[in-house]
Amino acid sequence: MKIAIMGFGTVGTGVEEILYKKRDRLKKNGIDIEIEKVLIKNIKKERSPFEKNLIFTDNFDEILSSDVDTVIDLTTNLEDTYQRMLALMKAGKNIVTANKAVVSKYFEELNKLAREKEVYFAYEAAVGGAIPLIHPFMEEAIFNDMDKVFGILNGTSSYILSKMEREGLSYEDVLKKAQDLGFAEADPTADVGGVAAMRKIRILSSLIYNAKINEAEIPTYGIENIKKIDFDFAREMGFSIRMLAKSQLSNGLVNISVIPSFVGDDFFAKTFDATNAVKIWGENFISYEFKGPGAGRLETADAVVRDLFRIVSKREIPAFYDGSKSYKVENAVKNKFYLRIKESPKALKDVIKYEKVKAGDQLIITKKISLKELKPILDGLGEFFLAEIEENI
Structure with missing residues (x-):
């Protein structure tokens, strides 16, 4: 060929x-x-x-x-x-x-x-680096209904968060190290801002639901403002912090986002360095877990070559996705959130469950609230760090 x-x-x-x-x-x-x-x-x-x-x-x-x-x-x-x-x-x-x-x-x-x-x-190499994700998902989508996928889908943010957690380093120091090692671009905005992960969860969700999900419908929060104090607070609660891309289909509604998360599940909490990790739930199985290199020259090239081999050997799956199903993106699932901000606004007053002041910052745990309800409040704030608290995955 x-x-x-x-x-x-x-x-x-x-x-x-x-x-x-x-x-x-x-x-x-x-x-x-x-x-x-x-x-x-x-x-x-x-x-x-x-x-x-x-x-x-x-x-x-x-x-x-x-x-x-x-x-x-x-x-x-x-x-x-x-x-x-x-x-x-x-x-x-x-x-x-x-x-x-x-x-x-x-x-x-x-x-x-x-x-x-x-x-x-x-397009295997476009999602998850070297991890075989697209083809297993495509095979399942032909005969199986899948309704939930969570994943660490960005090697740069995974590297930064796990290094900060384990070594107590600052965000700036770890980002510089990631850039020196080639894990992060000179302009890391798409990675640390969650945009790269947002694109990947959009691809995976559209594929498994056979429905179009627009990028603009996906609330996306990054890790640019994270500090050591956030890891300390999460650790006190028994959690690690990872940036998760999340998508769930329930009763015809899609809840989808990219957001730093307090995680206790070892599958995600023990994902270190530039590793990606994806967990998917479906009708014919409880869940499948995928983990492996999320970036790297030969790692990504390996995924590309696998696609090429499938085409050469006529084993590639012909395109069948047509986006024929229609689901509304609602983001109405309620969960607790962690918020660090200099001064909590009045708009947050009715949703605060716990609050304390540390080193001049307000550390807040919200009552259970949906991202749909919380987003308008956040849109009016200045600099803050937000994480969703995943008590059960």
């Missing part, structure tokens, strides 16, 4: 390395993959691929007009990449992508076009 790669950064070089080093083993198993071209931005930049004769181009039309069967997208652009994917699918080419932003925003459009053109649309 002839393929092309769009993007030759961290993951792109990882994909090329795997395919090059395992070439002989693959051929022995009847899998012959040839990288015909690699699309890059800067054709003048010096690169060191394992295959010394690898051809680079900065002209997308060369990829579009080529006879490659499958294009692996490893870019980070949103709108340009989406337009390229449309053009490639219309030209009859399969798509493998790790671009969670494109997959989340245009999930319906890309699945629809893949069905119409009878091409494969594979």
